[in-house]
Amino acid sequence: MSAPAAVDFRNVSLSYDGRDVLRDVSVVLEKGDFVSIVGPNGGGKTTFLKLVLGLLRPTSGTVRVFGGTPEAARPRIGYLPQRSAADRDFPARILDVVLTGRLPGARAFGPYSSLDREMALRALREVALADQSLRPFSALSGGEQQRTLIARALASEPELLLLDEPTSNLDVAMEKGLYDLLGRLHEQTTILLVTHDLGFVSDYTKTVVCMKQTLACHETGKLTGEMIVAMYGHDVRAVIHDHEDHPGGGRS
Amino acid sequence: MNGFASALLEHAFLRHALVAGLLVSVACGAMGTYVVVRRMTYIAGGIAHCVLGGIGAAVYLERAHGWTFVDPIHGALVAALLAALAIGTISVKAKERMDTAIGAVWAIGMATGVLFLARTPGYAQDLMSYLFGNILLVSTRDILVIAVMDALVLGVVVAFRNQLLAISFDEDYARARGVNVGFYHMILLVLVALTVVLLVTVVGVVLVIALLTIPAAIAGRFSGRLSQMMGLAVAASAVLTTGGLALSYNLNTPTGATIVLFAGAAYLVAVLASRLVRRRRLAS
Numbered sequence: 001m002s003a004p005a006a007v008d009f010r011n012v013s014l015s016y017d018g019r020d021v022l023r024d025v026s027v028v029l030e031k032g033d034f035v036s037i038v039g040p041n042g043g044g045k046t047t048f049l050k051l052v053l054g055l056l057r058p059t060s061g062t063v064r065v066f067g068g069t070p071e072a073a074r075p076r077i078g079y080l081p082q083r084s085a086a087d088r089d090f091p092a093r094i095l096d097v098v099l100t101g102r103l104p105g106a107r108a109f110g111p112y113s114s115l116d117r118e119m120a121l122r123a124l125r126e127v128a129l130a131d132q133s134l135r136p137f138s139a140l141s142g143g144e145q146q147r148t149l150i151a152r153a154l155a156s157e158p159e160l161l162l163l164d165e166p167t168s169n170l171d172v173a174m175e176k177g178l179y180d181l182l183g184r185l186h187e188q189t190t191i192l193l194v195t196h197d198l199g200f201v202s203d204y205t206k207t208v209v210c211m212k213q214t215l216a217c218h219e220t221g222k223l224t225g226e227m228i229v230a231m232y233g234h235d236v237r238a239v240i241h242d243h244e245d246h247p248g249g250g251r252s
Numbered sequence: 253m254n255g256f257a258s259a260l261l262e263h264a265f266l267r268h269a270l271v272a273g274l275l276v277s278v279a280c281g282a283m284g285t286y287v288v289v290r291r292m293t294y295i296a297g298g299i300a301h302c303v304l305g306g307i308g309a310a311v312y313l314e315r316a317h318g319w320t321f322v323d324p325i326h327g328a329l330v331a332a333l334l335a336a337l338a339i340g341t342i343s344v345k346a347k348e349r350m351d352t353a354i355g356a357v358w359a360i361g362m363a364t365g366v367l368f369l370a371r372t373p374g375y376a377q378d379l380m381s382y383l384f385g386n387i388l389l390v391s392t393r394d395i396l397v398i399a400v401m402d403a404l405v406l407g408v409v410v411a412f413r414n415q416l417l418a419i420s421f422d423e424d425y426a427r428a429r430g431v432n433v434g435f436y437h438m439i440l441l442v443l444v445a446l447t448v449v450l451l452v453t454v455v456g457v458v459l460v461i462a463l464l465t466i467p468a469a470i471a472g473r474f475s476g477r478l479s480q481m482m483g484l485a486v487a488a489s490a491v492l493t494t495g496g497l498a499l500s501y502n503l504n505t506p507t508g509a510t511i512v513l514f515a516g517a518a519y520l521v522a523v524l525a526s527r528l529v530r531r532r533r534l535a536s
Contacts, residue, residue: 074430085424087421096477100425104429
Protein backbone atom coordinates (compact mmCIF):
# COMPACT_ATOMS: atom_id res chain seq x y z
CA MET A 1 0.00 0.00 0.00
CA SER A 2 1.31 3.43 -0.86
CA ALA A 3 1.64 6.22 1.68
CA PRO A 4 -1.63 8.04 2.41
CA ALA A 5 -2.31 11.18 0.42
CA ALA A 6 -1.84 14.55 2.09
CA VAL A 7 -5.47 15.47 1.57
CA ASP A 8 -8.26 13.11 0.53
CA PHE A 9 -11.82 14.38 0.02
CA ARG A 10 -14.51 11.78 -0.80
CA ASN A 11 -17.91 13.10 -1.95
CA VAL A 12 -17.71 16.03 0.43
CA SER A 13 -20.71 18.35 0.56
CA LEU A 14 -21.31 21.19 2.92
CA SER A 15 -24.39 23.32 3.06
CA TYR A 16 -25.01 26.23 5.33
CA ASP A 17 -28.51 27.60 5.94
CA GLY A 18 -29.81 25.51 3.04
CA ARG A 19 -27.23 26.92 0.63
CA ASP A 20 -24.63 24.59 -0.90
CA VAL A 21 -21.13 25.87 -0.20
CA LEU A 22 -19.48 22.73 -1.54
CA ARG A 23 -21.24 20.07 -3.59
CA ASP A 24 -19.94 16.51 -3.94
CA VAL A 25 -16.23 17.36 -3.97
CA SER A 26 -13.81 14.47 -4.39
CA VAL A 27 -10.11 15.18 -4.73
CA VAL A 28 -6.82 13.55 -3.76
CA LEU A 29 -3.82 15.82 -3.23
CA GLU A 30 -0.56 13.91 -2.97
CA LYS A 31 2.32 14.77 -0.68
CA GLY A 32 4.74 17.22 -2.25
CA ASP A 33 2.09 18.81 -4.43
CA PHE A 34 1.87 22.58 -4.81
CA VAL A 35 -1.80 23.34 -5.29
CA SER A 36 -3.41 26.64 -6.15
CA ILE A 37 -7.08 27.04 -5.40
CA VAL A 38 -8.80 29.66 -7.52
CA GLY A 39 -12.42 30.58 -7.95
CA PRO A 40 -14.96 33.35 -7.49
CA ASN A 41 -15.92 34.87 -4.14
CA GLY A 42 -18.21 32.52 -2.26
CA GLY A 43 -16.93 29.60 -4.31
CA GLY A 44 -15.89 27.67 -1.22
CA LYS A 45 -12.10 28.17 -1.23
CA THR A 46 -11.74 29.16 2.42
CA THR A 47 -14.33 26.53 3.36
CA PHE A 48 -12.14 23.93 1.68
CA LEU A 49 -9.15 24.89 3.87
CA LYS A 50 -11.30 24.90 7.01
CA LEU A 51 -12.49 21.38 6.18
CA VAL A 52 -8.85 20.27 5.88
CA LEU A 53 -8.24 21.69 9.38
CA GLY A 54 -11.42 20.16 10.79
CA LEU A 55 -12.66 23.64 11.78
CA LEU A 56 -15.77 22.84 9.72
CA ARG A 57 -17.40 19.44 9.33
CA PRO A 58 -18.83 18.21 6.06
CA THR A 59 -22.60 17.75 5.82
CA SER A 60 -21.85 14.50 4.03
CA GLY A 61 -18.75 12.71 2.77
CA THR A 62 -15.36 12.19 4.43
CA VAL A 63 -12.20 14.23 4.78
CA ARG A 64 -8.91 12.47 5.51
CA VAL A 65 -5.63 14.28 6.08
CA PHE A 66 -2.43 12.22 6.05
CA GLY A 67 -4.70 9.18 6.26
CA GLY A 68 -6.32 10.26 9.56
CA THR A 69 -8.88 12.72 10.82
CA PRO A 70 -8.31 16.45 10.25
CA GLU A 71 -8.20 17.01 14.03
CA ALA A 72 -5.35 14.52 14.44
CA ALA A 73 -3.42 16.18 11.62
CA ARG A 74 -3.68 19.74 13.00
CA PRO A 75 -0.23 19.88 14.64
CA ARG A 76 1.33 18.90 11.28
CA ILE A 77 -0.37 21.79 9.46
CA GLY A 78 0.74 25.40 9.19
CA TYR A 79 -2.11 27.81 8.50
CA LEU A 80 -2.41 31.41 7.42
CA PRO A 81 -6.06 32.51 7.71
CA GLN A 82 -7.46 35.01 5.25
CA ARG A 83 -8.83 37.26 7.93
CA SER A 84 -6.98 36.55 11.09
CA ALA A 85 -8.93 36.76 14.32
CA ALA A 86 -5.69 37.92 15.94
CA ASP A 87 -6.07 40.93 18.21
CA ARG A 88 -4.02 43.63 16.45
CA ASP A 89 -3.53 45.63 19.65
CA PHE A 90 -2.46 42.65 21.76
CA PRO A 91 0.61 43.29 23.95
CA ALA A 92 3.05 40.77 22.47
CA ARG A 93 6.36 40.95 20.62
CA ILE A 94 6.80 39.57 17.11
CA LEU A 95 8.73 36.62 18.53
CA ASP A 96 5.96 35.83 21.06
CA VAL A 97 3.42 35.68 18.24
CA VAL A 98 5.56 33.44 16.04
CA LEU A 99 6.28 31.12 18.98
CA THR A 100 2.55 30.42 19.36
CA GLY A 101 2.93 28.63 16.02
CA ARG A 102 5.07 26.03 17.86
CA LEU A 103 2.18 24.96 20.07
CA PRO A 104 0.83 22.55 21.14
CA GLY A 105 4.44 21.27 21.23
CA ALA A 106 6.01 18.44 23.12
CA ARG A 107 5.63 19.95 26.59
CA ALA A 108 2.25 20.26 28.27
CA PHE A 109 3.43 23.31 30.25
CA GLY A 110 6.46 25.43 31.04
CA PRO A 111 8.66 27.58 28.80
CA TYR A 112 9.43 27.13 25.10
CA SER A 113 12.48 25.00 24.32
CA SER A 114 15.60 26.38 22.67
CA LEU A 115 14.58 24.43 19.54
CA ASP A 116 11.24 26.30 19.57
CA ARG A 117 13.08 29.62 19.66
CA GLU A 118 15.51 28.58 16.97
CA MET A 119 12.69 27.54 14.63
CA ALA A 120 10.72 30.72 15.33
CA LEU A 121 13.78 32.84 14.48
CA ARG A 122 14.38 30.81 11.33
CA ALA A 123 10.79 31.42 10.24
CA LEU A 124 11.29 35.13 10.92
CA ARG A 125 14.41 35.16 8.77
CA GLU A 126 12.32 33.74 5.91
CA VAL A 127 10.04 36.78 6.03
CA ALA A 128 12.90 39.24 6.71
CA LEU A 129 11.80 40.13 10.24
CA ALA A 130 14.46 38.33 12.30
CA ASP A 131 16.26 41.55 13.26
CA GLN A 132 13.00 43.03 14.56
CA SER A 133 11.79 40.04 16.56
CA LEU A 134 11.49 42.05 19.80
CA ARG A 135 9.29 44.84 18.41
CA PRO A 136 5.69 44.94 19.65
CA PHE A 137 3.25 43.32 17.22
CA SER A 138 0.79 46.19 17.68
CA ALA A 139 3.36 48.72 16.38
CA LEU A 140 3.73 46.96 13.01
CA SER A 141 2.25 47.97 9.66
CA GLY A 142 -0.38 45.76 8.05
CA GLY A 143 2.21 44.16 5.77
CA GLU A 144 4.60 43.46 8.65
CA GLN A 145 1.78 41.91 10.66
CA GLN A 146 0.95 39.71 7.67
CA ARG A 147 4.61 38.61 7.42
CA THR A 148 4.61 37.84 11.14
CA LEU A 149 1.56 35.62 10.69
CA ILE A 150 3.22 33.89 7.73
CA ALA A 151 6.23 33.20 9.97
CA ARG A 152 3.86 31.83 12.62
CA ALA A 153 2.53 29.35 10.02
CA LEU A 154 6.09 28.34 9.08
CA ALA A 155 7.41 28.03 12.63
CA SER A 156 6.04 24.55 13.22
CA GLU A 157 7.95 23.15 10.22
CA PRO A 158 4.61 22.02 8.82
CA GLU A 159 4.25 19.06 6.49
CA LEU A 160 1.23 20.75 5.00
CA LEU A 161 0.97 24.52 4.57
CA LEU A 162 -2.43 26.17 4.04
CA LEU A 163 -2.23 29.77 2.87
CA ASP A 164 -5.41 31.76 2.38
CA GLU A 165 -4.61 34.78 0.19
CA PRO A 166 -1.16 35.31 1.70
CA THR A 167 -0.27 38.28 -0.51
CA SER A 168 -2.98 40.60 0.77
CA ASN A 169 -1.25 43.56 2.43
CA LEU A 170 2.14 42.70 0.90
CA ASP A 171 3.99 45.04 -1.43
CA VAL A 172 5.29 43.78 -4.76
CA ALA A 173 8.81 43.02 -3.50
CA MET A 174 7.55 41.04 -0.50
CA GLU A 175 5.08 39.23 -2.74
CA LYS A 176 7.88 38.09 -5.00
CA GLY A 177 9.89 37.08 -1.92
CA LEU A 178 6.99 34.99 -0.63
CA TYR A 179 6.57 33.15 -3.94
CA ASP A 180 10.30 32.40 -4.06
CA LEU A 181 10.08 31.10 -0.50
CA LEU A 182 7.14 28.84 -1.37
CA GLY A 183 9.06 27.59 -4.38
CA ARG A 184 11.90 26.53 -2.07
CA LEU A 185 9.64 25.14 0.66
CA HIS A 186 7.58 22.90 -1.52
CA GLU A 187 10.43 20.42 -1.81
CA GLN A 188 9.62 19.27 1.74
CA THR A 189 6.17 20.70 2.25
CA THR A 190 2.82 20.15 0.59
CA ILE A 191 1.33 23.57 -0.12
CA LEU A 192 -2.31 24.58 -0.62
CA LEU A 193 -2.63 28.17 -1.70
CA VAL A 194 -5.84 30.12 -2.11
CA THR A 195 -5.16 32.97 -4.48
CA HIS A 196 -6.70 35.47 -6.85
CA ASP A 197 -3.41 35.86 -8.61
CA LEU A 198 -4.05 33.90 -11.79
CA GLY A 199 -0.67 34.88 -13.21
CA PHE A 200 1.14 33.32 -10.28
CA VAL A 201 -0.87 30.14 -10.59
CA SER A 202 0.61 29.15 -13.91
CA ASP A 203 4.17 30.23 -13.02
CA TYR A 204 4.75 28.23 -9.88
CA THR A 205 2.17 25.63 -9.01
CA LYS A 206 1.77 22.07 -10.17
CA THR A 207 -1.96 21.65 -9.75
CA VAL A 208 -4.77 24.15 -10.05
CA VAL A 209 -8.06 23.51 -8.34
CA CYS A 210 -10.93 25.59 -9.60
CA MET A 211 -13.62 25.91 -7.04
CA LYS A 212 -17.16 27.06 -7.56
CA GLN A 213 -19.22 24.87 -5.25
CA THR A 214 -18.04 21.92 -7.35
CA LEU A 215 -14.42 21.35 -8.20
CA ALA A 216 -12.29 20.85 -11.25
CA CYS A 217 -8.65 19.82 -11.12
CA HIS A 218 -6.10 20.75 -13.75
CA GLU A 219 -2.44 20.47 -14.28
CA THR A 220 -0.83 23.86 -14.70
CA GLY A 221 -0.41 24.79 -18.32
CA LYS A 222 -3.74 23.29 -19.21
CA LEU A 223 -5.47 26.25 -17.63
CA THR A 224 -7.07 27.91 -20.59
CA GLY A 225 -9.18 30.95 -21.14
CA GLU A 226 -12.27 28.82 -21.67
CA MET A 227 -11.83 27.16 -18.29
CA ILE A 228 -11.59 30.48 -16.55
CA VAL A 229 -14.68 31.72 -18.33
CA ALA A 230 -16.52 28.53 -17.43
CA MET A 231 -15.60 28.97 -13.81
CA TYR A 232 -16.11 32.67 -13.31
CA GLY A 233 -19.01 32.94 -15.79
CA HIS A 234 -20.06 36.45 -16.61
CA ASP A 235 -18.04 37.75 -13.69
CA VAL A 236 -14.81 37.18 -15.52
CA ARG A 237 -14.59 40.76 -16.73
CA ALA A 238 -14.83 42.17 -13.22
CA VAL A 239 -12.10 39.82 -12.08
CA ILE A 240 -9.78 40.90 -14.85
CA HIS A 241 -10.50 44.53 -14.04
CA ASP A 242 -9.48 43.90 -10.47
CA HIS A 243 -6.12 42.61 -11.50
CA GLU A 244 -5.32 45.26 -14.04
CA ASP A 245 -6.28 47.89 -11.52
CA HIS A 246 -8.56 49.87 -13.79
CA PRO A 247 -10.01 52.94 -12.13
CA GLY A 248 -13.56 52.15 -11.12
CA GLY A 249 -13.28 48.55 -12.30
CA GLY A 250 -14.58 45.52 -10.48
CA ARG A 251 -15.05 46.80 -6.98
CA SER A 252 -18.09 48.72 -5.98
CA MET B 253 -0.36 61.29 54.30
CA ASN B 254 1.68 61.52 57.51
CA GLY B 255 -1.51 61.00 59.45
CA PHE B 256 -2.05 57.77 57.55
CA ALA B 257 1.49 56.55 58.27
CA SER B 258 1.21 57.05 62.00
CA ALA B 259 -2.29 55.58 61.98
CA LEU B 260 -0.83 52.48 60.35
CA LEU B 261 1.53 52.02 63.29
CA GLU B 262 -1.34 52.55 65.69
CA HIS B 263 -4.14 50.42 64.23
CA ALA B 264 -3.82 46.71 63.40
CA PHE B 265 -6.97 46.83 61.24
CA LEU B 266 -5.36 49.42 58.95
CA ARG B 267 -2.22 47.31 58.61
CA HIS B 268 -4.38 44.31 57.75
CA ALA B 269 -6.24 46.33 55.15
CA LEU B 270 -2.96 47.53 53.64
CA VAL B 271 -1.48 44.02 53.45
CA ALA B 272 -4.75 42.63 52.07
CA GLY B 273 -4.80 45.34 49.39
CA LEU B 274 -1.22 44.57 48.37
CA LEU B 275 -1.78 40.81 48.26
CA VAL B 276 -5.07 41.13 46.41
CA SER B 277 -3.20 43.24 43.83
CA VAL B 278 -1.08 40.25 42.80
CA ALA B 279 -4.05 38.05 41.82
CA CYS B 280 -5.93 41.03 40.38
CA GLY B 281 -3.01 42.21 38.25
CA ALA B 282 -2.39 38.73 36.84
CA MET B 283 -6.00 37.73 36.19
CA GLY B 284 -7.07 41.27 35.30
CA THR B 285 -4.55 41.24 32.44
CA TYR B 286 -6.33 38.23 30.91
CA VAL B 287 -9.74 39.74 31.66
CA VAL B 288 -8.76 42.89 29.76
CA VAL B 289 -6.94 41.36 26.77
CA ARG B 290 -9.57 38.62 26.32
CA ARG B 291 -12.38 41.17 26.85
CA MET B 292 -13.89 39.10 29.65
CA THR B 293 -15.01 41.96 31.88
CA TYR B 294 -18.65 41.05 31.45
CA ILE B 295 -17.89 37.42 32.32
CA ALA B 296 -16.06 38.50 35.49
CA GLY B 297 -18.99 40.75 36.38
CA GLY B 298 -21.44 37.88 35.88
CA ILE B 299 -19.44 35.56 38.10
CA ALA B 300 -19.00 38.25 40.74
CA HIS B 301 -22.74 38.91 41.01
CA CYS B 302 -23.55 35.20 40.98
CA VAL B 303 -21.38 34.90 44.07
CA LEU B 304 -24.04 36.93 45.92
CA GLY B 305 -26.50 34.08 45.36
CA GLY B 306 -24.08 31.60 46.89
CA ILE B 307 -23.37 33.85 49.86
CA GLY B 308 -27.10 34.34 50.45
CA ALA B 309 -27.75 30.60 50.33
CA ALA B 310 -24.88 29.88 52.72
CA VAL B 311 -26.00 32.50 55.23
CA TYR B 312 -29.57 31.18 55.02
CA LEU B 313 -28.53 27.55 55.61
CA GLU B 314 -26.33 28.58 58.49
CA ARG B 315 -28.98 30.64 60.28
CA ALA B 316 -32.29 29.00 59.34
CA HIS B 317 -31.20 25.38 59.40
CA GLY B 318 -28.34 25.51 61.85
CA TRP B 319 -25.72 24.28 59.39
CA THR B 320 -22.98 25.91 61.40
CA PHE B 321 -20.21 24.39 59.28
CA VAL B 322 -21.33 26.51 56.34
CA ASP B 323 -19.45 29.75 55.87
CA PRO B 324 -20.40 32.45 53.35
CA ILE B 325 -17.14 31.80 51.51
CA HIS B 326 -18.24 28.21 50.83
CA GLY B 327 -21.42 29.42 49.19
CA ALA B 328 -19.43 32.00 47.23
CA LEU B 329 -17.01 29.35 46.02
CA VAL B 330 -19.73 26.95 44.86
CA ALA B 331 -21.66 29.72 43.11
CA ALA B 332 -18.56 31.11 41.38
CA LEU B 333 -17.42 27.72 40.11
CA LEU B 334 -20.94 26.86 38.91
CA ALA B 335 -21.13 30.20 37.11
CA ALA B 336 -17.69 29.66 35.54
CA LEU B 337 -18.64 26.17 34.35
CA ALA B 338 -21.97 27.40 32.96
CA ILE B 339 -20.38 30.35 31.16
CA GLY B 340 -17.50 28.19 29.92
CA THR B 341 -19.88 25.58 28.50
CA ILE B 342 -22.01 28.22 26.81
CA SER B 343 -18.97 29.90 25.31
CA VAL B 344 -17.88 26.60 23.75
CA LYS B 345 -21.32 25.38 22.62
CA ALA B 346 -23.16 28.56 21.70
CA LYS B 347 -20.81 31.48 21.52
CA GLU B 348 -23.29 33.79 19.81
CA ARG B 349 -25.64 33.64 22.80
CA MET B 350 -22.87 34.36 25.25
CA ASP B 351 -23.73 37.88 26.42
CA THR B 352 -27.42 37.05 26.82
CA ALA B 353 -26.56 34.00 28.90
CA ILE B 354 -24.16 35.98 31.10
CA GLY B 355 -26.78 38.66 31.63
CA ALA B 356 -29.24 36.00 32.79
CA VAL B 357 -26.69 34.32 35.08
CA TRP B 358 -25.80 37.73 36.53
CA ALA B 359 -29.39 38.69 37.37
CA ILE B 360 -30.48 35.26 38.59
CA GLY B 361 -27.49 34.96 40.92
CA MET B 362 -28.12 38.35 42.46
CA ALA B 363 -31.88 37.79 42.86
CA THR B 364 -31.21 34.45 44.55
CA GLY B 365 -28.99 36.21 47.04
CA VAL B 366 -31.63 38.82 47.83
CA LEU B 367 -34.32 36.13 48.35
CA PHE B 368 -32.21 34.01 50.68
CA LEU B 369 -31.11 36.99 52.75
CA ALA B 370 -34.74 38.13 53.05
CA ARG B 371 -35.75 34.69 54.36
CA THR B 372 -32.88 34.49 56.82
CA PRO B 373 -34.16 34.82 60.39
CA GLY B 374 -32.72 37.27 62.88
CA TYR B 375 -30.17 39.84 61.94
CA ALA B 376 -29.79 39.66 58.18
CA GLN B 377 -26.83 41.34 56.64
CA ASP B 378 -27.54 44.01 54.14
CA LEU B 379 -26.69 43.09 50.55
CA MET B 380 -24.85 46.41 50.33
CA SER B 381 -22.13 45.10 52.62
CA TYR B 382 -21.39 42.38 50.06
CA LEU B 383 -21.61 44.77 47.15
CA PHE B 384 -18.96 47.06 48.60
CA GLY B 385 -17.40 44.77 51.18
CA ASN B 386 -15.24 46.11 53.92
CA ILE B 387 -11.52 45.88 53.57
CA LEU B 388 -11.16 47.30 57.10
CA LEU B 389 -12.60 44.09 58.59
CA VAL B 390 -10.00 41.76 57.06
CA SER B 391 -8.70 39.13 59.50
CA THR B 392 -5.30 37.45 59.67
CA ARG B 393 -6.94 34.28 58.37
CA ASP B 394 -8.31 36.18 55.34
CA ILE B 395 -4.81 37.42 54.59
CA LEU B 396 -3.45 33.88 54.68
CA VAL B 397 -6.17 32.68 52.30
CA ILE B 398 -5.37 35.52 49.88
CA ALA B 399 -1.66 34.66 49.97
CA VAL B 400 -2.42 31.01 49.14
CA MET B 401 -4.67 32.14 46.31
CA ASP B 402 -1.91 34.40 44.94
CA ALA B 403 0.48 31.46 44.88
CA LEU B 404 -2.08 29.30 43.06
CA VAL B 405 -2.85 31.95 40.44
CA LEU B 406 0.82 32.73 39.79
CA GLY B 407 1.71 29.03 39.62
CA VAL B 408 -0.92 28.24 37.00
CA VAL B 409 -0.20 31.40 35.00
CA VAL B 410 3.54 30.68 34.90
CA ALA B 411 3.02 27.01 33.98
CA PHE B 412 0.56 27.66 31.15
CA ARG B 413 1.65 31.14 30.08
CA ASN B 414 2.39 30.13 26.47
CA GLN B 415 -0.95 28.40 25.97
CA LEU B 416 -2.84 31.20 27.69
CA LEU B 417 -1.09 33.78 25.52
CA ALA B 418 -1.88 31.77 22.39
CA ILE B 419 -5.61 31.47 23.09
CA SER B 420 -5.78 35.11 24.16
CA PHE B 421 -3.99 36.43 21.09
CA ASP B 422 -5.77 34.32 18.48
CA GLU B 423 -8.19 31.69 19.70
CA ASP B 424 -9.09 30.46 16.19
CA TYR B 425 -5.48 29.89 15.26
CA ALA B 426 -4.72 28.08 18.51
CA ARG B 427 -7.65 25.76 17.76
CA ALA B 428 -6.37 25.19 14.22
CA ARG B 429 -2.99 24.21 15.70
CA GLY B 430 -4.62 21.55 17.86
CA VAL B 431 -4.33 23.45 21.17
CA ASN B 432 -7.14 22.45 23.53
CA VAL B 433 -8.73 25.90 23.58
CA GLY B 434 -11.77 24.85 25.63
CA PHE B 435 -9.59 23.44 28.40
CA TYR B 436 -7.39 26.53 28.75
CA HIS B 437 -10.40 28.82 28.50
CA MET B 438 -11.94 26.89 31.39
CA ILE B 439 -8.71 27.20 33.40
CA LEU B 440 -8.88 30.97 32.92
CA LEU B 441 -12.54 31.10 33.95
CA VAL B 442 -11.95 29.02 37.07
CA LEU B 443 -8.99 31.20 38.07
CA VAL B 444 -11.07 34.33 37.51
CA ALA B 445 -13.86 32.76 39.57
CA LEU B 446 -11.50 31.91 42.46
CA THR B 447 -10.01 35.41 42.37
CA VAL B 448 -13.48 36.91 42.39
CA VAL B 449 -14.59 34.80 45.38
CA LEU B 450 -11.64 35.84 47.45
CA LEU B 451 -12.07 39.44 46.59
CA VAL B 452 -15.82 39.54 47.12
CA THR B 453 -15.53 38.36 50.70
CA VAL B 454 -12.77 40.89 51.34
CA VAL B 455 -13.59 43.96 49.31
CA GLY B 456 -17.01 43.44 47.74
CA VAL B 457 -18.37 42.91 44.25
CA VAL B 458 -17.91 46.43 42.90
CA LEU B 459 -14.27 46.68 43.94
CA VAL B 460 -13.60 43.26 42.39
CA ILE B 461 -14.71 44.49 38.99
CA ALA B 462 -12.75 47.71 39.43
CA LEU B 463 -9.54 45.92 40.45
CA LEU B 464 -9.85 43.28 37.71
CA THR B 465 -10.19 45.89 34.99
CA ILE B 466 -8.75 49.30 35.85
CA PRO B 467 -5.13 48.44 36.80
CA ALA B 468 -4.77 46.09 33.81
CA ALA B 469 -6.35 48.64 31.49
CA ILE B 470 -3.86 51.27 32.72
CA ALA B 471 -0.96 48.81 32.32
CA GLY B 472 -2.10 47.82 28.83
CA ARG B 473 -1.60 51.37 27.60
CA PHE B 474 2.11 51.23 28.38
CA SER B 475 3.00 47.59 27.68
CA GLY B 476 4.42 45.77 24.67
CA ARG B 477 4.40 42.32 26.27
CA LEU B 478 1.88 40.35 28.25
CA SER B 479 4.27 39.67 31.15
CA GLN B 480 5.16 43.37 31.32
CA MET B 481 1.47 44.23 31.37
CA MET B 482 0.95 41.87 34.30
CA GLY B 483 3.82 43.35 36.27
CA LEU B 484 2.60 46.89 35.66
CA ALA B 485 -0.98 45.89 36.50
CA VAL B 486 0.12 44.43 39.85
CA ALA B 487 2.09 47.60 40.61
CA ALA B 488 -0.79 49.86 39.55
CA SER B 489 -3.24 47.88 41.66
CA ALA B 490 -0.94 48.08 44.69
CA VAL B 491 -0.58 51.85 44.31
CA LEU B 492 -4.32 52.35 43.77
CA THR B 493 -5.45 50.25 46.76
CA THR B 494 -2.87 51.80 49.07
CA GLY B 495 -3.58 55.31 47.84
CA GLY B 496 -7.34 54.76 48.06
CA LEU B 497 -6.99 53.40 51.58
CA ALA B 498 -4.95 56.43 52.70
CA LEU B 499 -7.42 58.80 51.05
CA SER B 500 -10.41 57.16 52.68
CA TYR B 501 -8.70 57.32 56.08
CA ASN B 502 -7.84 61.00 55.71
CA LEU B 503 -11.22 61.99 54.24
CA ASN B 504 -13.18 59.61 56.46
CA THR B 505 -15.02 58.12 53.46
CA PRO B 506 -16.09 54.49 52.76
CA THR B 507 -12.94 52.60 51.78
CA GLY B 508 -14.17 50.42 48.89
CA ALA B 509 -15.93 53.26 47.11
CA THR B 510 -12.95 55.57 47.64
CA ILE B 511 -10.55 53.03 46.11
CA VAL B 512 -12.87 52.59 43.11
CA LEU B 513 -13.14 56.34 42.51
CA PHE B 514 -9.41 56.87 42.99
CA ALA B 515 -8.72 54.06 40.47
CA GLY B 516 -11.21 55.53 38.03
CA ALA B 517 -9.53 58.93 38.23
CA ALA B 518 -6.13 57.31 37.72
CA TYR B 519 -7.44 55.53 34.63
CA LEU B 520 -8.60 58.82 33.12
CA VAL B 521 -5.19 60.34 33.75
CA ALA B 522 -3.51 57.28 32.18
CA VAL B 523 -5.66 57.51 29.06
CA LEU B 524 -4.76 61.18 28.62
CA ALA B 525 -1.07 60.57 29.38
CA SER B 526 -0.74 57.70 26.91
CA ARG B 527 -2.39 59.82 24.22
CA LEU B 528 0.15 62.56 24.88
CA VAL B 529 3.02 60.07 24.73
CA ARG B 530 1.76 58.69 21.42
CA ARG B 531 1.25 62.16 19.94
CA ARG B 532 4.76 63.20 20.95
CA ARG B 533 6.15 60.00 19.39
CA LEU B 534 4.31 60.74 16.16
CA ALA B 535 5.51 64.35 16.16
CA SER B 536 9.17 63.47 16.64
